[in-house]
Amino acid sequence: GESVGLHLPTLSVQEGDNSIINCAYSNSASDYFIWYKQESGKGPQFIIDIRSNMDKRQGQRVTVLLNKTVKHLSLQIAATQPGDSAVYFCAELPLAGYSTLTFGKGTMLLVSP
């Protein structure tokens, strides 16, 4: 696999604040996007997904925004809670044959009480 730095981008917020985590994806042919949350010692967990024919999708306390023009994806978390502290990954999937999810580098979210 490729080699990158050991330090993840980190976003520190206070409990109750809204958090915005950004992701730049690489493949303009990507058709489907997912946000995952990974808590310490656990595997990634699905949060929310969005298809390329949409620019916004809302879940419970979370909203994903997709800007295909600039290949940018964001995850907004409303009223952030300490339990939201984790590493967040965006993942993209091209609509072509036997494609697989490609993950971004991740952003660590730290929520202070």
Added chain:
Amino acid sequence: EAGVTQSPTHLIKTRGQQATLRCSPISGHTSVYWYQQALGLGLQFLLWYDEGEERNRGNFPPRFSGRQFPNYSSELNVNALELEDSALYLCASSLLGAGANVLTFGAGSRLTVL
């Protein structure tokens, strides 16, 4: 319903040895994926199996291999271990892999190579 289960949780090996990691997918899922997550890094795609066949392979050397059994469980083998193979190896499963698909991950197997 049981989620994706992986074993062992932790494995310690020395350079040059071989490691075997195992994964049981969610019942009804036919696709199994393997990802490597080195410390502080993102998830790097390793292998994808569906219906017993390898569907896709990531940019890893041939000493990383695996297979999928008739019951859809899978194992990942890493031969001639190197120090940089130390990582969390994550298995995920989904329904048939082609197209938009949510992967459900297991908790991972932590491999340490000394």
